[in-house]
Amino acid sequence: MITKLNHVSIFVLNQDSAFEFYVKKLGFKVHTDASMGPGMRWLTVCPPEQPDLEITLMLIEEGMMFKGAAASQMRELVKNGTFGFGVFECNDLNATYEELKAKGVVFKKPPTKEFYGYEALFADDSGNWFSLGQKDK
């Protein structure tokens, strides 16, 4: 029986810049930052209230994950905003929107009432986008 999800990967163009975005702007905590030799870095972060879900900030480069031209194709897809990687939750969407906007996070959609709920959309520094919703109050 599967009991939980503990790792998920987000493909990023630059790990230093992703670190700045997820840690300094979104306020995520670094879980593991391990060097595995020249040019290889295992970097995972967690949402502040979800310390057992590691989000791996996976660098897109030719090597163990991507063979041949796949790396450059993947970089283009990410850069062009092809992938929506998930839904984040916050306590108060309006306040979080104001705060993240003040920190320079780019929103593709401001808080909007949709038939399925109240959501905003933002993109990370690579081009991956996410939905942001709020807990029922």
Add this chain to the structure above:
Amino acid sequence: MKETTGIYPKFYLYNRIVKAKLYIDDNYCNNIDLSNISDEACFSRFHFLRLFKSVYGKTPHQYLIQVRINKAMEFLEQDFKINDTCFKVGFDSVSSFSGLFRRMHGCSPSEYQRLYKIRQANIKARPLNYIPNCFVEPIK
């Protein structure tokens, strides 16, 4: 604001509350007078407390303490001494800092620092132990 029309009422309230929160984030190490924050946010103290708590689930004072303790963790991870950490994040007394830290994290600041150092040393010595198998296999 165009984006607020019809979908985002009372944004100015959020704007003030968020500014107050960011003020705490930036000035946690100073002796912050929380009544000044409500003045700056142009609210009565009561109204400010109520709105802040409804947005962040904590009073401004509770939030300030949380920010200070979180920052303390970062300084401890950077190997600052307990006393230095205490004063750097805005506490006046090491005993109250240690007590709050223990209450929030279940261990003392020195224990936290000790465990953090051990984990970092282990990551450095055996990084593959911290990576799930499926990602380790291709680089073995």
